[in-house]
Amino acid sequence: MTRPKKNRYGEIVFEDHPDFKPNLTPQEMFELGSFGGTYWRPIHSTVTGKNYKNQHKKYPKSWWKNIPDYWLVTPWDNYDVSINKYGVKVGTTLEFWEEKGWITEYDPYGWVQWYCNFYQGRRTPDDIRQIRRWKGVAGENGRWRNYLERCCG
Template sequence: MASYEARRLENIKRNESLVKGLGLRNGLRVESKDQSPQPAVVRHPSSKRPKLSTSQPTRISARIANATNKPNYSEDAGGDPSYTGRQSRRNASTSQQHKKEKLPLSPNLDLQPHKDIEALKAGWSSWVAVAELPTRDDEGNYHFESHPIFTPNKSPEAMIREGSFGGSYWRPLYSRRLRTTISDDWQELPTSWKDGISVERYLASPTYNPEVNKYGVACGQSIEEWEAAGWIDHRYDVRGWFQWYCRFWLGRRCEDDERQISRWRKCVGATGRWRRALLKKYVQNGVRTVTDEDDEVDEKKEVSPVVHQTCHHWAWEVRQEALDRFWSEGT
């Protein structure tokens, strides 16, 4: 045991001498005063790798740039004049676009609520026709002697019978500007326009039904939204564009005519944005013939039904002569 204890003590001394030579104390390295401390090394766990920072591309392909988003047309931006009963979901960019394209209001428009609502309502229906019904040319365009530049090719009656505004244009309408509900004004329409159709389905449906529309799709904004934006002149037509068109067709003339016709021209006139957009789609799709709905294949259904329905709401549809000219001249 004496020899074993002697060897053990000798080993302890040798190890202490070795530790001292390495500069360690209790297993830890002792830094000298003239030696600056080394920064600690932080190791990331293998499961969490640092993210690479990437920049967004600065160029957009032509295909993406030219892609057509689902339209949500403002009335004065040249889009669909109406549909009622659907809530609009506009993103920020669309809202900014509306603000940019918004036309100035009629200079004579009184934005304050009318005190005498009954007198105002009486004015809507007490007008007297001062102009004759329009004539029609060989291409199907209508001509109004008082306004030669206004040449729609759909009559109000045809628009109603073929299906427009989701069947809800003449539904009971609460005007926040006038603080009253307008209803039953569809009754002023000529009896011949309503014969044989369901008023509840085609005129005064409480909800918007896209299946009623000629092209089976929904588009546009509600009358409430146009009113909030200041696009309705309440002195004449509390429901906006189509109500104006019905009364203009029947011979009424008023101070709002120029504004409404100007809007029509920007939409579907000779150089109107939606007219040209639709004709361009025919060319892009290689479609040269406008077929009738009674035909076995209706090519109109294959070329942007939403833009077709929008143009239909503005009393215009593609006719063969217009399509032929666009194919040959691009106008």
């Protein structure tokens, strides 16, 4: 499998899933301060029944080169909006996602963990669901994308 690349429109192209075209790499998401420093915090997954920590260390060190550790592993209760480029709190708790049934045993942290693994070349039976979800919110006809284009574009 070839590594994903950005096309001339700034979209990341995956050869095996050409309809999935995010515009940020995992590294870029975290450089923008996504999740207020809390995404890779230690968690207990009720889906797997296991505790997790330091999961970000499974990815290339280059991804975290410009990112302080506290931008990655801060507890949810200490979410820091000043880290986020837009100065807002984005996301909900892991418990909320688990209650909705959106977390699977493949990626106990959720969508972004799935995306990091997918970006690295891992493929699972959950890929179709995750890509469909992304397309529903951020794809060409996605509700967030359409909202942002109407209000702010």
